[in-house]
Amino acid sequence: MIELMVGILIVALISTIALVAMKNSRAKARDAKRIYDIQQYAKALIIYASEHDGKYPDLALNGYLGCGGLIDEEIKKYIPGLPRDPLDPQGKCDTNYYYYYVANNNCFGTDAVLPTVSAQTVETSNRDYHQNSCLTGSEEGNVKSASYLIIVR
Numbered sequence: 001m002i003e004l005m006v007g008i009l010i011v012a013l014i015s016t017i018a019l020v021a022m023k024n025s026r027a028k029a030r031d032a033k034r035i036y037d038i039q040q041y042a043k044a045l046i047i048y049a050s051e052h053d054g055k056y057p058d059l060a061l062n063g064y065l066g067c068g069g070l071i072d073e074e075i076k077k078y079i080p081g082l083p084r085d086p087l088d089p090q091g092k093c094d095t096n097y098y099y100y101y102v103a104n105n106n107c108f109g110t111d112a113v114l115p116t117v118s119a120q121t122v123e124t125s126n127r128d129y130h131q132n133s134c135l136t137g138s139e140e141g142n143v144k145s146a147s148y149l150i151i152v153r
Contacts, residue, residue: 038118041075047078100118102140102141129147
C-alpha cells in the first residue's frame, strides 16, 4: 500500500511540474505572437505610407488595431486577416490585451512626432517581450504603459 501511495505521489508531482511548464510556455507563445503581430502592423503602415507620399494614417485614425475601427479600414489591404491579440480573438478590445495605433507620438520628449503601434500588455516578465521607448509620449491608448511598442519609420 505504501509503495502504491509513493507511486501516486510521484506521478502527481511530475504532472504538476508539467502543467506549470506548459502554462508558462503558452504565455510565452502568446507574447511572441503579440510582438510578431505588431511588427506586421508596423510593416503594413510603412507600405501604406509608401503609397501615400510618405504620410501615415492621420490622427483621426488613432485607435485599436484589429477591432473594426477606421484604422483597420485603411490598412486592411496591406495586411491580410488583421491580427488580434491571442486573448481577444473576437476583437472586442475590452480587455487589457490589445494593439493600438497612434499617428503622432512624441516618444522622446522632443518636438519629433512619430507614428507608433503597441501591444498594451504581455504576460511574461521576459525582457525580450518588454520594449517601450515611448515613456514620455502620448497618453492615447495608454502608450506610456504599453508593454511593447514599435516606432514606425
